[in-house]
Amino acid sequence: METLFFAIITLVAVVSAILVITCKNPINSALSLILTFFCLATYYVMLDAPFMAAVQVMVYAGAIMVLIVFVIMLLNVRVDAHKKQTHKVALGCIIGLFTLINTAFLIFKSRAAMPMGPYNGSIIKQIGHTELIGKEMFTTFLLPFEITSILLLVAIIGAVILAKKKI
Amino acid sequence: MTADPVDIALFAAKLGAVFFAVLTLAAYLVFAERRILAWIQDRKGPNRVGPFGLLQPLADVIKLLTKEDLVPAAADRWLFYLAPAMAAIPALLIFSVIPFGAPLTIAGHTLPLLIADLNVGLLFFLALSSIAVYGVAIGGWASNSKYSLLGGIRGLAQLISYELSMGLALVPVVMMSRSFSMTDIVTAQQSMPFIVYQPLAFIIFLISITAECRRIPFDLPEAEGELVAGFHTEYSGMRFGLFFVGEYINIIVLGGLAATFFLGGWHGPLLPPVIWFSIKTLAFAFLMIWLRGTLPRLRYDQLMHLGWKILTPLALFNILVTAWLLFLTS
Amino acid sequence: MDMITIPAVNLTPILPEIILSVLAMALLLINVFVQSSKKTYLSYISFIGVVGTAVLVGSGWGTHIESFSGAVVQDNFATFFKMIFLLAAGLAILIADQYMEREDCNHGELYPLILFTVVGMMLMAAGTDLMTIFLGLEVMSVSLYVLAGFNRANTKSNEAGLKYFLLGAFSTGFLLYGMALTYGATGSTRISVIATQAGQMGMSSGNILFLAGMLLILTGFCFKIAVVPFHMWTPDVYEGAPTPMTAFMSAGPKAAGFAAALRLLLIAFPTLQADWSQLLWVLAVLTMTVGNITALRQDNIKRILAYSSIAHAGYALVGMAAGNSTGTAGILFYMLSYTFMNIGAFAVIILVGKKGESNGNVQDFAGLGFKHPMLAVAMTIFLFSLSGMPPTAGFIGKFYLFSGAIQKGYIWLAVIGVLNSAASVYYYLRVMVYMYMKDPTEDFAWTKVSAPIALCLVLSVAGTMVLGIVPSIILQYAQEAIKLI
Numbered sequence: 002m003e004t005l006f007f008a009i010i011t012l013v014a015v016v017s018a019i020l021v022i023t024c025k026n027p028i029n030s031a032l033s034l035i036l037t038f039f040c041l042a043t044y045y046v047m048l049d050a051p052f053m054a055a056v057q058v059m060v061y062a063g064a065i066m067v068l069i070v071f072v073i074m075l076l077n078v079r080v081d082a083h084k085k086q087t088h089k090v091a092l093g094c095i096i097g098l099f100t101l102i103n104t105a106f107l108i109f110k111s112r113a114a115m116p117m118g119p120y121n122g123s124i125i126k127q128i129g130h131t132e133l134i135g136k137e138m139f140t141t142f143l144l145p146f147e148i149t150s151i152l153l154l155v156a157i158i159g160a161v162i163l164a165k166k167k168i
Numbered sequence: 169m170t171a172d173p174v175d176i177a178l179f180a181a182k183l184g185a186v187f188f189a190v191l192t193l194a195a196y197l198v199f200a201e202r203r204i205l206a207w208i209q210d211r212k213g214p215n216r217v218g219p220f221g222l223l224q225p226l227a228d229v230i231k232l233l234t235k236e237d238l239v240p241a242a243a244d245r246w247l248f249y250l251a252p253a254m255a256a257i258p259a260l261l262i263f264s265v266i267p268f269g270a271p272l273t274i275a276g277h278t279l280p281l282l283i284a285d286l287n288v289g290l291l292f293f294l295a296l297s298s299i300a301v302y303g304v305a306i307g308g309w310a311s312n313s314k315y316s317l318l319g320g321i322r323g324l325a326q327l328i329s330y331e332l333s334m335g336l337a338l339v340p341v342v343m344m345s346r347s348f349s350m351t352d353i354v355t356a357q358q359s360m361p362f363i364v365y366q367p368l369a370f371i372i373f374l375i376s377i378t379a380e381c382r383r384i385p386f387d388l389p390e391a392e393g394e395l396v397a398g399f400h401t402e403y404s405g406m407r408f409g410l411f412f413v414g415e416y417i418n419i420i421v422l423g424g425l426a427a428t429f430f431l432g433g434w435h436g437p438l439l440p441p442v443i444w445f446s447i448k449t450l451a452f453a454f455l456m457i458w459l460r461g462t463l464p465r466l467r468y469d470q471l472m473h474l475g476w477k478i479l480t481p482l483a484l485f486n487i488l489v490t491a492w493l494l495f496l497t498s
Numbered sequence: 499m500d501m502i503t504i505p506a507v508n509l510t511p512i513l514p515e516i517i518l519s520v521l522a523m524a525l526l527l528i529n530v531f532v533q534s535s536k537k538t539y540l541s542y543i544s545f546i547g548v549v550g551t552a553v554l555v556g557s558g559w560g561t562h563i564e565s566f567s568g569a570v571v572q573d574n575f576a577t578f579f580k581m582i583f584l585l586a587a588g589l590a591i592l593i594a595d596q597y598m599e600r601e602d603c604n605h606g607e608l609y610p611l612i613l614f615t616v617v618g619m620m621l622m623a624a625g626t627d628l629m630t631i632f633l634g635l636e637v638m639s640v641s642l643y644v645l646a647g648f649n650r651a652n653t654k655s656n657e658a659g660l661k662y663f664l665l666g667a668f669s670t671g672f673l674l675y676g677m678a679l680t681y682g683a684t685g686s687t688r689i690s691v692i693a694t695q696a697g698q699m700g701m702s703s704g705n706i707l708f709l710a711g712m713l714l715i716l717t718g719f720c721f722k723i724a725v726v727p728f729h730m731w732t733p734d735v736y737e738g739a740p741t742p743m744t745a746f747m748s749a750g751p752k753a754a755g756f757a758a759a760l761r762l763l764l765i766a767f768p769t770l771q772a773d774w775s776q777l778l779w780v781l782a783v784l785t786m787t788v789g790n791i792t793a794l795r796q797d798n799i800k801r802i803l804a805y806s807s808i809a810h811a812g813y814a815l816v817g818m819a820a821g822n823s824t825g826t827a828g829i830l831f832y833m834l835s836y837t838f839m840n841i842g843a844f845a846v847i848i849l850v851g852k853k854g855e856s857n858g859n860v861q862d863f864a865g866l867g868f869k870h871p872m873l874a875v876a877m878t879i880f881l882f883s884l885s886g887m888p889p890t891a892g893f894i895g896k897f898y899l900f901s902g903a904i905q906k907g908y909i910w911l912a913v914i915g916v917l918n919s920a921a922s923v924y925y926y927l928r929v930m931v932y933m934y935m936k937d938p939t940e941d942f943a944w945t946k947v948s949a950p951i952a953l954c955l956v957l958s959v960a961g962t963m964v965l966g967i968v969p970s971i972i973l974q975y976a977q978e979a980i981k982l983i
Contacts, residue, residue: 028247028306028309032302032306051286051287051291052288052348054288055288055291055295056291056295058295058296058299059291059295059298062295062299063294063298063331067298067324067328068328070302070305070324071305071324071325074309074317074324075321077317104710107706107710130287131288131348136502139504140502140504140567142627142629143504143505143507143566143567143569144512144566144569144570144627145569145627145629145630145633148621148634148637151519151614151617151618152637152640154614155614155637155641155644156640158607158610158614158644159611159643162605162607162611162644162648163650163659168605168607
């Protein structure tokens, strides 16, 4: 049951991801990307991470994609009129194919033994996923969490400097 | 996973009942709005179909269904079909996390009166409400008309701006109930609804959700004076109806949320919980209609100014104050 | 409801970062109240702040303090690199004011952004957690994107900012992907835990997750330090960005990239040394060769130095491929020397250039040796050092890098490196030929050496010469610094 569900979601995710890059109309691409994000959120739910799922939808599908759609609409980009560059496409295909074969070869011949972290599914269910994330964020990852605020400040300064009419 | 057939049957019954209730309520809200507006403006309003015009919603639906379903020649057909559904479905989904009554016990089976008791219910609501924007935006885009496009862009900008202050206004609620679960939030208000502790957050939330419903004084995406009808200018028949119903479902859902977050949910003296919840929700719906009958529309820059420069800083300030008070009292 | 106990935090290791961040924020506020004609004061304040921080960082030499439950560390390695960053920032601040005044873009936000860049770089060098390193890199990169596009009226600067941003964001994706895979393979983002896990479970190139993680992380860093074939952004960004910022970003961020890459490769991925060592061998050869050969064909002096900067990344990669103490100490030494000589060269370019980024071709240096002999001498020293001639810092740096490779047994790598150095002499010498052997076509009346630039030039010349003549005083610090790794 769960495997079947996973298979369906994966199929949708892959198809919508392909649509993102093949759609001629930018809005369709953006909508396909939103669909992909939904599929990712579904994965998080299946992995007992409801908080991540909610944040995935809220931040990516909700906030970031809204901005992208906003810009597309504001510039009123209908169908993009770029030239076809067949030789570059061919080169990309060759590199992609080579990487694919290489990766497949490595995956089949290697093993991936992984250590288990301190939190498994039952502990997450018992304490609560959101609580665990909050606790980790303010204990183990306190410094990275604080650096993020500097990063956002820098981004805001940058946006003001580069975009404001008169500074 | 093995489930008791009785449980499944109860769940299905609950689902059906909620679905029916919300849709009917939405239809009658349209009627109520027209009657109340008429009353405020000293008119009569629709009173011909059935006693007091009570069958008017039915007549409206028949009219919408039998009308010609026009698609503009230059429109993006698929998106044009998709947009009304995208506007209505997130609103309906949000209702699944709202607890509308105390858990019932029927024949030894406990039946929680909400569809899905998610432990991230509040985030689920925020996530879906940020998705609800796309209906407006895509509708405006797909019509391929300048009024629709302008309406769609306005809708996007407005919803992003107010999404922020709405989310921030809910942070104190989470801080006080210490949970994202709607059930926990309601339980935490057993003795005292949060509106008593958080009047500021409630006001910010109220203004923000009014903007989320795109109701006067925030109805710029459809401002009929300048944009004909904004994002749904080109829609006709039941597709237009779907946008319309979506808006009223939204009012009910957001009313239910306001009740859950700030007004104590289904808690209340004497009357049964479901009745209390309905009273609070309908009071919010009445407030929306009242506002529409009373207030003029904001100008666009005023709208942005209010959202970014007043509500958001206030909400942040409120979070700080709440944090300090909780820290000092703990 | 149990309360979270926040672990005891020792702020000493990130005190420099805190000071610089606070100073940057204060400058942002001060900037509002300063008239646009008096922004020079902001440069003085930030320069003093940088010097003060350098004193503080220097006083931490020889200590080893971990903090934030292992997310950041204060050790000699971090201290050495932090000094390089502060030096780059200090010199860049000295040359920024006059240039920005001339180009009419002397906005006060420049200095806070430089300081934030330094904060990001410091976190990269001091971070012992993948998260810290990544966020440090992002703080650095985002500030640099803005600095590259800082001259808003100039389309080339806009192009530089946009290009840098797009390719930088793209490369960040690689880095993050690699970190995620590494985390998946080892179950931790702490470098030390990754190392122990990899050691215990015997993870080497047979473990696809671990290997792919390392490769993608390396790719991400290769973008940042402009290694061929990830160098495409470099010439355009270096040419378009305001010249002081080009100077800064060719020295500081490159060193930061090397700092983080060294720490990761040597501590977290020693079990994969056979793999990354060979990979770096190839990358080093490619980088040196492509950088030098392309530089031969350039006329614009900023583009020449951009390609030369690619080539120098290649030289430093030689030391990284070697991965032994001589090679890695060589990188530390080389990054310091490169900071002196490259920023010095850019200072001269600023003085020779005219408003609107014009007068920046090699031909425009014609006769500089007759009109401004001191400037020409300084430029000659920098160019000699860049081409690696004794008795300058560049020579000693290359000497250690290549001898590290020879110790490791990479004789051919060293040979290719030396050949490349020889080839590079051509385009450095070309500038000197124009300075001394062509008649002046212009009077260079606009070239006025202001006090801050003079200070920068003096410091750079002194640094280049002292490191070249008595390298041991710094080299012993460099060797001390890499002992922990």
